[in-house]
Amino acid sequence: MITREQFASAQQQARDYLLRAGIVITPEEAASIEVADFGLNELDSTGLELVVYVNTDRVCAKELVLFPRQTCPEHYHPPVAGEPGKEETFRCRWGEVYLYVPGEATPDPRARPPRGREQTYNVWHEILLRPGEQYTLMPNTPHWFQAGDEGAVVSEFSTRSRDESDIFTDPQIQRAPRVAE
């Protein structure tokens, strides 16, 4: 759980990153930026800020903001209610992102897992995404990603997003965000 102050500060930072990336959002979107700490209360190292543009039964589009070296922890998207799991494309808009997927482990990877949680990071094939570069992940594919030293803004194009169904490697993670009253 994060405090109201942490939440407000993260929202403001995310707005600043979107501005830097030249991405215009409405005042309503700015006020509803999601701050995900994955229940760990280590937002600087494990976390993600999101603007959800649309999420219908079939299509979802979001902007993701990652602060410098912030990590979206390892997870995958299983089938839900008889439908194949979520398929997603990450397109880097600003900054640099290191995405990890199954495959041959990359020697000297650019990302470092959050301290103390190294055992919950198992896929190590690195995809480097710079502005304009993208990668498509099919359902059931374990993945995690971390921003470089400047942070990053990433567009996500996907099928319906059902965050509550994601399966994380780290058993301490709770995806649903909670902010202290």
Next chain:
Amino acid sequence: MITREQFASAQQQARDYLLRAGIVITPEEAASIEVADFGLNELDSTGLELVVYVNTDRVCAKELVLFPRQTCPEHYHPPVAGEPGKEETFRCRWGEVYLYVPGEATPDPRARPPRGREQTYNVWHEILLRPGEQYTLMPNTPHWFQAGDEGAVVSEFSTRSRDESDIFTDPQIQRAPRVAE
């Protein structure tokens, strides 16, 4: 059919608009920008320039560029191969777009249909989209759109795109682009 020179010039203009909108594309994407004149050879009035980021069985994402007052003509997306038709969200990134959908006709609409083709424009409920504003269209919904005097850049998030299945009101339209040899 458009000439090679028209095609090259439209691609270059589209690149300039994307740059102005702060959208980074790769050299490969820049070289493969689609120029659609809908078979009418009136690209300035009826046309669209597209960068297709991804188009899988389930998800599609594109950037659309419209030159000043350029119009994407009226059409809808029917069911294909037993699947519901294409669902799409248009999000304005730069400039101004006038989108028309079924509903009460808007008095004094901002757009003017391409000259001589007025009879092929039947839906007149206007949605004004400025940067950061968006609208979601469900399948089978007739729609058309036109950029304002400065042109526009619009992101499209959708289910699979099958342009060849689109149904246009204007019987003279051919969606598949053809460039003279």
